[in-house]
Amino acid sequence: MASLQTLMQDYDQHLTRLEELRGLLEERRAAARADLAAAVAAGSATLAALASRQSTAVEAALARMDRGLYGTCLRCGAFIPYGVLRRVPHEQLCPECGQAGEIPAPRTALVGASGGGRPEAAVPPGQGQGIEAGNGP
Numbered sequence: 001m002a003s004l005q006t007l008m009q010d011y012d013q014h015l016t017r018l019e020e021l022r023g024l025l026e027e028r029r030a031a032a033r034a035d036l037a038a039a040v041a042a043g044s045a046t047l048a049a050l051a052s053r054q055s056t057a058v059e060a061a062l063a064r065m066d067r068g069l070y071g072t073c074l075r076c077g078a079f080i081p082y083g084v085l086r087r088v089p090h091e092q093l094c095p096e097c098g099q100a101g102e103i104p105a106p107r108t109a110l111v112g113a114s115g116g117g118r119p120e121a122a123v124p125p126g127q128g129q130g131i132e133a134g135n136g137p
């Protein structure tokens with residue numbers, strides 16, 4: 001049963017990729033929370049709103065992953081290519097629907113990140129304590 005073996009290999013690869021993307025999402029969630037704390041500490045409502053939106057998008061992606069819906073287009077249901085998810089793990093639309101531009105995404109904020117260098121917040125760590133404290137159970 002070579003076909004079954006192929007299926008199993010595909011499934012294994014799928015699971016491996018999902019785990020990798022979950023790791024990316026968790027990194028992004030941590031980064032978004034740190035950005036939010038830094039923005040609040042700096043008193044920037046604009047940056048705080050941006051970081052909050054990013055955090056919400058990543059949380060939603062993790063929730064979809066838990067429900068087994070992750071990686072499909074919210075609009076047409078098509079699979080979002082792995083390469084796209086590697087770059088934007090919380091992407092909710094396939095490239096076609098994304099180009100249609102129904103849900104305005106903060107593209108301008110992401111364009112500069114193509115080189116891999118993500119600008120870090122210019123606020124020293126340790127100033128996010130107030131936010132973390134409010135997040136407890």
Ligand SMILES: [Zn+2]
Pocket residue numbers: 073074075076077078093094095096097098
């Ligand atoms: Zn689509």
